[in-house]
Amino acid sequence: MSDFLTTSGYQKIAKNLVLPTRCFINGKSYQALGGETFTSKNPATGEVLAHITACQSVDVDYAVASAKNAFDSGVWSEMHPSERKGILLALCDLVEKNQHELAVMESLDSGKPICDCESIDIPEFVHTVRWHAELIDKIYDQTAPVGAGAMSMVVREAVGVVGAVLPWNFPLLMLAWKIAPALAAGCSMVVKPAEQTSLTAIRIAELASEAGFPAGVLNVITGGGVAVGESIGRHMDVDMVTFTGSTVTGRRFLQYSAESNLKKVVLELGGKNPCVVLDDAEDLDYVAQQVCAAAFWNMGENCSAGSRLIVQEGIKDSLLEHIKKRSADWRLGDPLNPENNLGPMIDQGHFKKVCDYLELGKTEGYDVVIGGNSVDGRFIEPTIFAGVKNGDRMAQEEIFGPILSVITVSSFEEAMAVANDTEYGLAASVFTANSKRAIKAARAIKAGTVTVNCFGEGDISTPFGGYKLSGFGGRDNSIHAHDQYTELKTIWIDLNDHSK
């Protein structure tokens, strides 16, 4: 559903919303033992939304014990797959029933435009959970070709207790990408949302309980990165961690695992993704629209944002003219106004970081094609710097804001070399009318997803994750995500008659 209300309709919902302040453990609302709280603020206004319970390692112990008890009891892990599916589908129905309230909560907490919350985040949450729910009563285990003397079954079993540590840029959607395959596979979970955006994750745990999830299967624990995130990463009873966030923090989870129980670790990390436009690209207005979406969607706070435009010199000027026109599609302002599609930066620390890149652009003397300014101390204008060299900081560092660097190249070969000249490898887009060049480019670029003649991340049926510093250990989405929340077990049955 994506019919928008009016701004005043959303404001009315916002006024009446009851925002959760306690987390959700073992089927109940839970207050951290230490009694401390942290504040969640509206990034668009700075207003305090909620004082949320700040958990510590002792609370993590309780959440993990609850998840482990639930898992070991078999109440979820051994439930008939079609029954598990039914409960996951019931959660989806409840999310749809509460769509507007969840959308407003997400927008207030994260600064995301309400139009995106309504038309992308919530429908995609539901689609993701339904897809994995629908999968679990249709997949079969295998037998191995071991001859007549034995029967060998190769079966998949749920990993156990999964810790999910989440980022703030897609609070609901990243929650879905992690919980849908893990819960469908039969795992129990301890989820830590980012401090900036805890509200909708808590609300989803409440709705899950209402949908019939047994206590302890889905626990949401709130608090800081070190107090809660590290405690999950080092916990001896957590069998796997799935993480989305910065590469710096992602590396830490490998360390936590190595220094504890060698838990499985799946990391979905940063990106500095190229949009390559070759000189035979058709319909430059469409290309410009896609380039703008790649760079500015979700305020550029997107790991797969196309933040480097690599354009062949013959069409650069013409493409930039189209991009200037298309940038008018991006309207900045009150996230609760459904006409706006650019909200504020997530918090003041991040706002300052992105402002520093605006300053860097001026210091470096780049051509400012559009934007270049901050607005109201919270928002950043969509900004394009031309004349950037790929070795520059602007083209190498993940900014996580609506800033696009334009790098000009003279040939296909140079475009490929520049596209790959990054420590990241999450996503890339290529625009060309020549199908051979499209396929060659898609094969040449070292990235987990390469889209041709469009910007995107694939869909629920395609794996999402990165090469190089963009990821480790697995993928979100698709049947591959389901598989990674399972262990492979071989059961070997001797059929020989040993009595002779």
Ligand SMILES: NC(=O)C1=CN([C@@H]2O[C@H](COP(=O)(O)OP(=O)(O)OC[C@H]3O[C@@H](n4cnc5c(N)ncnc54)[C@H](O)[C@@H]3O)[C@@H](O)[C@H]2O)C=CC1
């Ligand atoms: N790949 C992506 O989707 C994301 C990338 N980022 C990048 O990271 C930069 C910094 O943003 P942050 O919010 O600080 O990212 P972060 O990676 O530090 O935070 C993500 C999650 O990790 C947790 N965390 C933080 N420190 C931890 C630790 N020592 N041990 C365990 N868990 C920990 C946080 O509480 C949060 O839940 C951004 O400017 C952006 O460039 C941020 C969020 C998402």
Ligand code: BAL
């Ligand atoms: N774009 C979805 C994944 C992420 O930004 O973290």
